[in-house]
Amino acid sequence: MRLARRPVGDVGPDDWEHVTEAAAAPGAGRFAGRTRYISLDPAMRGWLDDRPSYLPPVGIGEVMRAASIVEVTESDHPDFQVGDLVTGAFGVQERVVSDGRGALKIDPAAASPSTYLGALGMPGLTAYFGLLDVGALKDGDTVVVSGAAGAVGSMVGQIAKAKGCRVIGIAGGAEKCALLTGELGFDAAIDYRTENVRKALRTHAPDGIDVYFDNVGGDVLDAALANLARHARVVICGAISQYNTTTGVQGPANYLALLVARARMEGFVIFDYAPRFTEAAREIGGWIAAGRIKVLEHVVKGTVDDFPATLQMLFRGENTGKLVLELD
Amino acid sequence: MRLARRPVGDVGPDDWEHVTEAAAAPGAGRFAGRTRYISLDPAMRGWLDDRPSYLPPVGIGEVMRAASIVEVTESDHPDFQVGDLVTGAFGVQERVVSDGRGALKIDPAAASPSTYLGALGMPGLTAYFGLLDVGALKDGDTVVVSGAAGAVGSMVGQIAKAKGCRVIGIAGGAEKCALLTGELGFDAAIDYRTENVRKALRTHAPDGIDVYFDNVGGDVLDAALANLARHARVVICGAISQYNTTTGVQGPANYLALLVARARMEGFVIFDYAPRFTEAAREIGGWIAAGRIKVLEHVVKGTVDDFPATLQMLFRGENTGKLVLELD
Numbered sequence: 001m002r003l004a005r006r007p008v009g010d011v012g013p014d015d016w017e018h019v020t021e022a023a024a025a026p027g028a029g030r031f032a033g034r035t036r037y038i039s040l041d042p043a044m045r046g047w048l049d050d051r052p053s054y055l056p057p058v059g060i061g062e063v064m065r066a067a068s069i070v071e072v073t074e075s076d077h078p079d080f081q082v083g084d085l086v087t088g089a090f091g092v093q094e095r096v097v098s099d100g101r102g103a104l105k106i107d108p109a110a111a112s113p114s115t116y117l118g119a120l121g122m123p124g125l126t127a128y129f130g131l132l133d134v135g136a137l138k139d140g141d142t143v144v145v146s147g148a149a150g151a152v153g154s155m156v157g158q159i160a161k162a163k164g165c166r167v168i169g170i171a172g173g174a175e176k177c178a179l180l181t182g183e184l185g186f187d188a189a190i191d192y193r194t195e196n197v198r199k200a201l202r203t204h205a206p207d208g209i210d211v212y213f214d215n216v217g218g219d220v221l222d223a224a225l226a227n228l229a230r231h232a233r234v235v236i237c238g239a240i241s242q243y244n245t246t247t248g249v250q251g252p253a254n255y256l257a258l259l260v261a262r263a264r265m266e267g268f269v270i271f272d273y274a275p276r277f278t279e280a281a282r283e284i285g286g287w288i289a290a291g292r293i294k295v296l297e298h299v300v301k302g303t304v305d306d307f308p309a310t311l312q313m314l315f316r317g318e319n320t321g322k323l324v325l326e327l328d
Numbered sequence: 329m330r331l332a333r334r335p336v337g338d339v340g341p342d343d344w345e346h347v348t349e350a351a352a353a354p355g356a357g358r359f360a361g362r363t364r365y366i367s368l369d370p371a372m373r374g375w376l377d378d379r380p381s382y383l384p385p386v387g388i389g390e391v392m393r394a395a396s397i398v399e400v401t402e403s404d405h406p407d408f409q410v411g412d413l414v415t416g417a418f419g420v421q422e423r424v425v426s427d428g429r430g431a432l433k434i435d436p437a438a439a440s441p442s443t444y445l446g447a448l449g450m451p452g453l454t455a456y457f458g459l460l461d462v463g464a465l466k467d468g469d470t471v472v473v474s475g476a477a478g479a480v481g482s483m484v485g486q487i488a489k490a491k492g493c494r495v496i497g498i499a500g501g502a503e504k505c506a507l508l509t510g511e512l513g514f515d516a517a518i519d520y521r522t523e524n525v526r527k528a529l530r531t532h533a534p535d536g537i538d539v540y541f542d543n544v545g546g547d548v549l550d551a552a553l554a555n556l557a558r559h560a561r562v563v564i565c566g567a568i569s570q571y572n573t574t575t576g577v578q579g580p581a582n583y584l585a586l587l588v589a590r591a592r593m594e595g596f597v598i599f600d601y602a603p604r605f606t607e608a609a610r611e612i613g614g615w616i617a618a619g620r621i622k623v624l625e626h627v628v629k630g631t632v633d634d635f636p637a638t639l640q641m642l643f644r645g646e647n648t649g650k651l652v653l654e655l656d
Contacts (some may be wrong), residue, residue, distance in 0.1 A: 054588050222579070236587050251550070251579030259595030260382050267587030301574050 001304045003058050007048055009246040009313065015048070016064070016308050018109060023095040033070035033096045038307065038325040039117040040066070041151070042215070042314050045243040050273045054269040064307070067122060069106065069113045087116045092307050093326065100227040110285065112169040112293075118151050118279050118322030119288060119295045122270055127213075128280045129273045134266050135211040135235045137163055142205050144168045144224055146192075147172035147215030147218070149176035149296070151322035152237060154184060158211045158293045159284075161185045163240040165211075170197060170220055172317040179320065184294060197223035208232065208261070217242045218250050225254035228261040236267040244315055296321025301328060329420035329632045331386050335376055337574040338643065343376075344392070344636050351423040359408040361398035361424045366635065366653040367445040368394075369479070370543075370642050373571040382597045392420040392635070393532045395450060397434065397441045408433070415444045420635050422655065438613065439623075445617060446479050446650030448512075448609050450598055454565060455483035455541075456608045457601045462594050463539040463563045465491055470533050472496045472552055474520075475543030477504035477624070479650035480565060482512060484541045486621045486628045493539075496532045497523060498548055500645045507648065512622060525551035536589070539563065545570045546578050553582035560591035572643055624649025629656060 004017040026032040047058045047065055058065050068091070072084040077100050080086060088103040089097045106116045118124060130152075131137050143160040147153040148169025151169040151261040157167045157180065168188045169180040177189035190197055197220055201209065208229025214221050217239025225234070258265060273280070281311045298319040300310050305324060313319050332345040347628040354360040354361040356580045367454070375386045375393055386393050396419070400412040405428050408414060416431040418424045434444045446452060458480075459465050466566065471488040476497025477482040485495045485508065505517035516532040518525055527547055536557025542549050545567025545614045553562070586593060614623040628638050635651060641647050 043450035052588070063535055092346070143330055217584075236584065238587075239584055242584075249581045249584065251581040253577045255579055255593070255597070256545075256564065256567055256570075256577065258593060259597065260380070261568075262600060264592050264594035265586060266581070266592035267584070267589065268590055272590060 001064050001307050002061055003048065005060060006050055010244050011045065011048065011308065011311060012218065013298055013308050017154075018305055024097050026074050026076050026097050028076050029294060030097055030099050031072050031077045031086075033074075033086065033098070034074045035068050035070050035090065035094055035096060035304075035327050036085070037069040037114045037117060038066050038092055038304070038327070039068060039121070040241065040311050040314060040319075040323040040325060041122070041309075042238055042240045044311060045315070054271070065089060067117055068092075068096075069116060070096050070098075070103075081265060085113050087121065092304055094304055098144035111288065114297055114299065114324045114326070115151045115288075115295055116323070117324055118297055119155060123151035123156045123322055124284050125273065125277055125280050126270045127152050127159055128284060129268050129270060129276070130235045130237050130268060131156050131159055131211065131213060132163075133270045133273070135213060135233045137165065137211055140166075142166045142168070142207065142229070142324045143211045143213065144170065144201065144227075144279060145213040145215070146170040146220045146224070147238070147240060148180055148189065149320050150215060151296075153213070153215050154180075154296045154321055155284075157186050159287070160185055160211075162287050162292050166205075168201070170216075176320055179296075184296070192220055198226050201227040204258035205229075211235065212256040213237060214239070221252050222254045224250055226257070226265045228257055228265070230261050232261050232263040234258075234265040236265060240315065257277060279289070297322045299326050300324070301326045303327060329393050329635050330389055331376065331392055333388060334378055338572050339373065339376065339636065339639060341636050346633055352425055354402055354404050354425050356404050358425055358427050359400050359403035359414075360406045361400045361414065361426070362401075363396050363398050363418065363422055363424060363632075363655050364413070365397040365442045365445055366394050366420055366632070366655070367396060367449070368635075368642060368647075368653060369450070370566055370568045370571065370639075372639060373643070377592050382599070393417060394420045395445055396424075397419075398424045398431075398443060400425075408583045410482075412443050415449065417620050420632055423631055437648040438451070439616065442625055442627065442633060442650070442652045443616075443623055445624055445652055447483060448612060448623065451479035451650055452483050452612050453601065453605055453608050454598045455480050455487055456612060457598060457604070458563045458565050458596060459484050459487055459539065460491075461601070462596045463541060463561045464537055465493065467492060469538035470494045470496070470535065471539045471541065472498065472529065472533060472537045472555075473541040473543070474498040474548045474552070475566070475568060476508055476514070476517065477648050478543060479624075481541070481543050482624045482649055483612075483621070485514050486512055487615070488539075490620050496529070496545075504648055507624075510626070520548055524555050529555040533557075536560065541565060542567070544568050545580075549580045550582045553580055553585040556585055556589040556591045558589050558591070559619070560589050562586075562591060563595040564595040565592060568643065625649045627654050628652070631655060
C-alpha cells in the first residue's frame with residue numbers, strides 16, 4: 001500500500017495506491033516473510049504531512065510506514081528461521097523482505113503476537129515512559145488520561161493503577177467509559193461526548209490533577225489545564241482531535257494555567273527511550289502475567305486493501321484498545 | 329486609588345475612583361509614610377479580573393495593589409525610623425500606614441530607590457529565577473526573550489549575557505531594538521512590528537532556541553515554538569498581548585512542537601522563591617555594580633491620578649524598561 005498523494009484533512013481512499021509486485025527471494029543476509037498483523041496508530045496521520053517532525057514524512061509512492069508482525073517464510077539470515085515471528089517497521093505490505101535491521105523476534109508463548117504491537121509494543125512503551133519518566137509519576141498522584149480507551153490511554157491508566165494512583169479516564173461514549181471503570185480498574189471515567197469535561201474533572205479530581213496525559217488536544221486539553229494541581233505535569237503524547245484539521249491546530253487557550261499552577265507541559269518521542277525498552281517491556285509483561293493489566297485490542301480481519309478504511313476508525317474513535325489489522 | 333469596577337478589555341479611567349481621606353496617625357507598632365515611587369506591572373491587569381489566580385483579585389472598592397517605595401514620616405515601630413525608605417505592597421496611595429509586615433528597608437546608598445522596584449525588585453528576581461531555575465540555563469544556550477525591552481525582559485537578556493549565553497531579544501520598534509543590541513549587549517534583536525518573527529528567529533538562531541522566556545504570548549509565542557532546539561525550555565512568565573482580550577486567550581497553536589523537540593513549557597510564580605530573594609538580589613547587585621547589567625527605567629512623574637493612564641502605557645508598549653510612577 002503506497003502513499004499516492006498527501007491527504008488534506010481526513011485521509012481518503014484516493015490517497016492510497018495498492019500496487020502488486022512479484023515477491024522477491026530474500027537473497028544473502030536477508031529473510032522474507034508474510035505479514036500477519038499491521039499496527040494502526042494515530043501518529044500515522046502526522047507521517048503523511050510534508051513537514052519536519054520526529055520522523056521524515058512518508059514519501060509519495062513509498063510503502064506506508066507501519067509496525068507489523070511478520071512470519072518468516074524463507075531465510076538466508078543467520079538470526080531468523082522459517083516460522084519465526086518478527087516485529088519491526090515493515091510497512092503496509094503483504095510480503096516483506098528484510099536484512100534484519102530493526103527486526104526483533106517475539107515470543108508467541110509469552111503473549112499473543114499482536115500484543116507486541118500494543119501493550120508490549122510502542123503504545124505500551126509510550127504509556128510507560130510518558131507516565132513514569134515525562135510525567136514523573138509519584139505516589140498518591142491523581143492521574144487523568146484522555147483517549148483513555150485507546151492503545152496508549154488504556155495502558156497509561158492501568159500502569160498508573162498498578163503504581164497505586166487514582167486514575168480518571170476521558171473517552172467517547174458510555175460503552176468505553178463502562179469498560180474503563182468496569183474492566184480496567186479506573187476510578188472514574190468521563191464521556192467527553194455527553195459531559196462537561198471541565199466540570200466533571202472538578203468533581204472527580206477536587207484537589208486538582210497531578211499528571212495529565214494528553215492524547216487528544218483541543219477542548220479536552222483545555223478542560224484539563226483548567227483543573228491542574230500545583231506542580232502538575234502535562235504530558236503531550238498526541239493530539240488526535242487536531243490531526244485532520246484544515247483550519248489550523250487549536251492551541252490550548254488555558255495554557256496560562258501553567259503559570260498559576262507552577263506546572264509544566266512536556267513533549268517526548270518514544271524512540272529516545274530505546275535503550276530502556278527491554279526493561280520496560282519486562283515490567284509491563286509482569287503486570288500482564290499477574291493480571292494487573294488487561295490487554296485491550298481491537299482486531300480487524302482483512303487484507304492490506306482494508307488499511308485505509310481501518311485507519312479512519314482511529315479518527316472517528318471507533319476502536320477500543322489497540323487497533324490491529326490481521327491479514328487473512 | 330480604589331478599584332471602582334471590573335474592567336472589560338482595556339482598563340479605562342472609569343474603572344478607578346480617587347478617594348481622599350485624612351491621613352491617619354500610625355498608632356502603636358506602626359509607621360506612616362509618604363509614597364515616593366509606585367511600580368506599574370503587567371501582572372496588575374490579572375489582579376483586576378474576578379477569577380482564581382496566584383493572588384486573590386483586588387476587590388471592588390479596595391485600594392489598588394502595587395509595590396511601592398515609601399519614605400517613613402512618622403513611626404511608632406521599633407524597626408522603622410523617620411526618613412527610612414521602605415519597599416512593600418503598599419498600594420496606589422499617597423500616604424501609607426503599615427504595621428511593617430512585608431515591608432523591607434532599602435539602602436539608597438547601594439542603588440537609587442526605584443531600582444528596588446525593578447532590577448533589584450520583583451522584575452529582576454522574576455528574570456533571575458525564571459531564567460536560571462525554571463529555564464535551567466546552561467552554558468552555550470541560545471536564549472530568546474520576548475518583551476525584551478521591558479522590566480523583566482531586559483533583565484532576562486542581560487542575565488543570560490552575564491552567564492555567557494547568546495541572546496536574541498524580541499521587542500516592538502526600531503528604537504527598542506537598537507537599545508537592546510547597542511546598550512544592553514544583546515546579540516540580536518527582532519522588531520515584531522515590522523519583521524516576520526518566525527523567519528527572523530530561524531536566521532538568528534539557526535540551531536534552534538534552547539531557552540525561550542515568554543512575556544507576551546500570542547503570535548510571538550507561536551513563532552518561538554516553531555524554532556525550538558531539542559530539549560528546549562519554554563518559560564511562561566506572562567502574556568501581555570492577551571491580558572486585555574475580550575474574545576478569549578489565543579492558545580499556542582504550535583504547542584505540538586514540544587513533542588517534536590522533546591521540549592517543555594513551564595510556568596512559575598515568583599513568590600515561591602522568596603527564601604532565595606536575598607541571594608539573588610546580591611548577585612544581581614554585583615552585576616549592576618560591575619557594570620555588566622544596566623538598569624533600564626522609565627520614570628513618569630505625577631500623582632496617583634496619573635496611575636490609570638500610566639498603567640495603560642504597558643499594554644501599548646510605550647515603556648522602555650521598568651515603568652515607575654514617581655510622585656511629586
